Amino acid sequence: MLEALYADAVALLTDWRPPTPAARAALEETLRLLHDGGPAAMTRAHRAGHVTASALVLDATGERVLLCLHGRFRRWVQLGGHCEPEDLTLAGAALREATEESGIEGLRLDPVPIDLDIHPVACQGGSLHHDVRFAVVAPPGAVERVSPESVELGWFAPDALPEPLADATAQLVAPALASLRRSSLRPAP
Numbered sequence: 001m002l003e004a005l006y007a008d009a010v011a012l013l014t015d016w017r018p019p020t021p022a023a024r025a026a027l028e029e030t031l032r033l034l035h036d037g038g039p040a041a042m043t044r045a046h047r048a049g050h051v052t053a054s055a056l057v058l059d060a061t062g063e064r065v066l067l068c069l070h071g072r073f074r075r076w077v078q079l080g081g082h083c084e085p086e087d088l089t090l091a092g093a094a095l096r097e098a099t100e101e102s103g104i105e106g107l108r109l110d111p112v113p114i115d116l117d118i119h120p121v122a123c124q125g126g127s128l129h130h131d132v133r134f135a136v137v138a139p140p141g142a143v144e145r146v147s148p149e150s151v152e153l154g155w156f157a158p159d160a161l162p163e164p165l166a167d168a169t170a171q172l173v174a175p176a177l178a179s180l181r182r183s184s185l186r187p188a189p
Contacts, residue, residue: 001085006039008089009051013132016113019175026116030130041130044082049118049128053087053094054080055109055136056172057102062180065158065173066138067165068101068150072122075166078133081149094134102138102153103145110135110182114175117168133172135179 013031018024033041033049040046056078057066067076079101080094087093091111098107115133120126144153156162158173 002039052129052131055094055098055134056176057136060140064155069152076162077166101147104142106139110179135176
């Protein structure tokens, strides 16, 4: 299954049009990582860096975003993390992570990434996460549950995000709201 996830990541990122110069530079570096590392670059054991998947969860109205106070590094972040052996697609990995970490069933994901960010992490004694980020919408009336990876979950207005906020989390709000405005993520009538 790792080969399917790898093939999906290569195809998705090869066709993706990054929204910013920073995302374009991250895309080029991530495509190099995938080329050089092969399917192993999808796993946390790949010390040179590995691809991860995350999602900024919006409520059905777009008036609030769900963030988690991460237990390990004590910053507010979007939901997400490592790809797992059962993941077949990056979008599926992001949706699985968002569902596990929020406890919310029925999340809907826009399959087009909204950002790609590379940042250092302590995995395997030090590595890089090449984090492919998606927008996700919660169903109306969704109630979150804190997972073992989080200290706290909270809904915040897009213009009143909490501190301390992880680097590059705030930049996800505008593209996630744009995804919500597209028909694929609008709530069903």
